[in-house]
Amino acid sequence: MAIKHGRGTTPLDRLRTQYDRDLRCRECGFEDTDGGWQARTTGDRVSYRHVCPSCGAIETRTLKLHD
Numbered sequence: 001m002a003i004k005h006g007r008g009t010t011p012l013d014r015l016r017t018q019y020d021r022d023l024r025c026r027e028c029g030f031e032d033t034d035g036g037w038q039a040r041t042t043g044d045r046v047s048y049r050h051v052c053p054s055c056g057a058i059e060t061r062t063l064k065l066h067d
């Protein structure tokens, strides 16, 4: 049973969902269907990191929390 928090999804949630669908490695083309982005919050931004399990390429994205 899902718990709703009233205000729906945040921009961060939406972006994260978008990232979860975008796990094809840019280097070797491997699609990491079991993987996910690791998020780390630093100050006013969130850093996402994904390591390709096939070739080890590291992809990073940074999101500002404030527009």
Ligand SMILES: [Zn+2]
Pocket (backbone or CB within 6 Å): 025, 026, 027, 028, 029, 030, 052, 053, 054, 055, 056, 057
């Ligand atoms: Zn790869």
